[in-house]
Amino acid sequence: MPTTTPAFDLTKLPTRAPAGVHKDDVKREMKRIHEDLVELQNSLYAENRRSVLVVLQGMDASGKDGLIRRVFSGLNPQGVRVHSFKEPTDEELAHDFLWRVHAQAPRHGMIQVFNRSHYEDVLITRVQKLVSTEEARRRFTAINAFEKLLQQAGTTVLKFYLHVSEEEQRARLQERLTDPAKQWKYEAGDDAKANQWPAYRLVYEDVFRHCSPASCPWHIVPADQNWYKAYEVAHRLRDTLRELNPRYPQAKHERPK
Amino acid sequence: MPTTTPAFDLTKLPTRAPAGVHKDDVKREMKRIHEDLVELQNSLYAENRRSVLVVLQGMDASGKDGLIRRVFSGLNPQGVRVHSFKEPTDEELAHDFLWRVHAQAPRHGMIQVFNRSHYEDVLITRVQKLVSTEEARRRFTAINAFEKLLQQAGTTVLKFYLHVSEEEQRARLQERLTDPAKQWKYEAGDDAKANQWPAYRLVYEDVFRHCSPASCPWHIVPADQNWYKAYEVAHRLRDTLRELNPRYPQAKHERPK
Numbered sequence: 203m204p205t206t207t208p209a210f211d212l213t214k215l216p217t218r219a220p221a222g223v224h225k226d227d228v229k230r231e232m233k234r235i236h237e238d239l240v241e242l243q244n245s246l247y248a249e250n251r252r253s254v255l256v257v258l259q260g261m262d263a264s265g266k267d268g269l270i271r272r273v274f275s276g277l278n279p280q281g282v283r284v285h286s287f288k289e290p291t292d293e294e295l296a297h298d299f300l301w302r303v304h305a306q307a308p309r310h311g312m313i314q315v316f317n318r319s320h321y322e323d324v325l326i327t328r329v330q331k332l333v334s335t336e337e338a339r340r341r342f343t344a345i346n347a348f349e350k351l352l353q354q355a356g357t358t359v360l361k362f363y364l365h366v367s368e369e370e371q372r373a374r375l376q377e378r379l380t381d382p383a384k385q386w387k388y389e390a391g392d393d394a395k396a397n398q399w400p401a402y403r404l405v406y407e408d409v410f411r412h413c414s415p416a417s418c419p420w421h422i423v424p425a426d427q428n429w430y431k432a433y434e435v436a437h438r439l440r441d442t443l444r445e446l447n448p449r450y451p452q453a454k455h456e457r458p459k
Numbered sequence: 460m461p462t463t464t465p466a467f468d469l470t471k472l473p474t475r476a477p478a479g480v481h482k483d484d485v486k487r488e489m490k491r492i493h494e495d496l497v498e499l500q501n502s503l504y505a506e507n508r509r510s511v512l513v514v515l516q517g518m519d520a521s522g523k524d525g526l527i528r529r530v531f532s533g534l535n536p537q538g539v540r541v542h543s544f545k546e547p548t549d550e551e552l553a554h555d556f557l558w559r560v561h562a563q564a565p566r567h568g569m570i571q572v573f574n575r576s577h578y579e580d581v582l583i584t585r586v587q588k589l590v591s592t593e594e595a596r597r598r599f600t601a602i603n604a605f606e607k608l609l610q611q612a613g614t615t616v617l618k619f620y621l622h623v624s625e626e627e628q629r630a631r632l633q634e635r636l637t638d639p640a641k642q643w644k645y646e647a648g649d650d651a652k653a654n655q656w657p658a659y660r661l662v663y664e665d666v667f668r669h670c671s672p673a674s675c676p677w678h679i680v681p682a683d684q685n686w687y688k689a690y691e692v693a694h695r696l697r698d699t700l701r702e703l704n705p706r707y708p709q710a711k712h713e714r715p716k
Binding site: 297301352 | 507550553554555556557558561562564566567568597600601604605607608609611612614
């Protein structure tokens with residue numbers, strides 16, 4: 203799973219599992235990872251001193267909702283919160299773009315998942331020409347400072363881009379029209395969205411160029427196969443929690459003698 | 460009212476009104492300023508496009524509460540909010556230090572007053588040795604980025620330090636012990652506070668060195684006389700609002716013909 207570099211071309215990065223990686227093996231491995239995650243998350247929650255923020259971005263139909271279900275189901279919901287960022291309300295638009303995001307920052311002990319995030323303010327807004335390049339540059343700087351602030355307060359920030367190919371995206375949006383189980387997801391404009399893959403590619407690349415410092419990189423996840431992308435995210439989350447090595451706190455009171 | 464410079468010595472700055480400025484003249488002028496403020500604030504609120512954040516800091520007994528009463532009474536309370544920052548709660552401490560502050564950022568149209576602010580996290584915390592110099596430096600950087608974010612979203616940030624002399628502070632804290640009308644303000648530890656003037660001076664000077672960019676300077680207000688400090692703050696606020704020149708919005712709908 204490559205992290206981003208300044209010279210960055212999204213079309214050069216894989217959207218499918220590496221050769222030799224098989225679905226059955228990954229599914230078995232996922233079970234073990236889940237067991238680890240349950241244990242590590244309990245320790246993080248009990249320790250109550252640090253937190254993890256998982257930022258999920260990806261084009262439409264890249265499978266963010268499904269990934270959240272696959273990776274985070276089974277964890278103690280008391281220690282996991284998912285927040286989906288929708289189109290901003292009037293109240294949110296009457297503040298700076300990070301105001302509503304900061305409010306959702308995780309408190310100690312928590313794993314917070316952002317389904318879409320502050321990055322939408324330099325993505326869809328740019329594709330729709332609501333935000334100039336200069337304003338986007340200012341926002342990149344603000345985003346980097348914001349993520350650093352969170353990190354300095356004990357939050358590990360993990361940023362995943364679910365990298366779906368233009369062909370796969372088109373196929374999935376088409377499926378929403380024909381599959382009865384998926385029609386509820388269809389939104390007016392989905393046809394147009396598929397044609398916007400190249401436009402989104404450019405603004406995503408700009409994000410990866412400006413908001414991927416070594417201390418807080420983006421992880422580009424091949425996302426054409428649901429089983430594989432969930433594995434990569436779960437794997438990275440497990441490894442990150444292992445590095446944090448959260449500990450159950452000492453008892454606050456000595457036992458009576 | 461000087462703004463701060465890198466080589467900065469608080470003891471060199473006046474704590475009393477300039478010679479030749481008389482209380483009666485200032486009181487008459489304050490009436491005019493208030494009339495202007497009422498009008499300008501109404502326009503700011505109606506315009507609903509920009510906002511003003513007034514940050515008030517000062518040592519204990521520098522007169523922040525009285526100043527808020529003198530300057531902001533009489534304005535439309537729908538467009539003015541005062542938030543007093545107290546000792547952080549457990550929930551607030553479980554987040555980065557700007558989390559609770561960002562939540563109180565003004566929305567468009569509003570004048571927001573901070574009675575104490577995010578600066579306490581690099582003031583009292585340093586005097587009490589809860590925060591290292593390195594951590595303070597990181598917080599200065601975060602504060603500058605935060606204030607810039609607000610400014611870029613249309614918030615004018617006005618920062619006032621109420622500069623009270625060590626002697627005046629001591630006299631006022633003493634008064635809390637003896638004046639029946641002021642005894643409610645007395646807190647355990649007020650005696651010790653008076654002895655901390657030199658320690659607070661040093662950490663305030665560090666703030667003025669690191670968090671006073673030309674785009675967002677601190678204003679040092681002589682604060683030994685209540686009538687004078689209110690005048691300086693009101694005057695600066697009026698001038699700032701005049702520069703913003705808020706306009707009533709155009710009617711949204713054309714009148715029927």
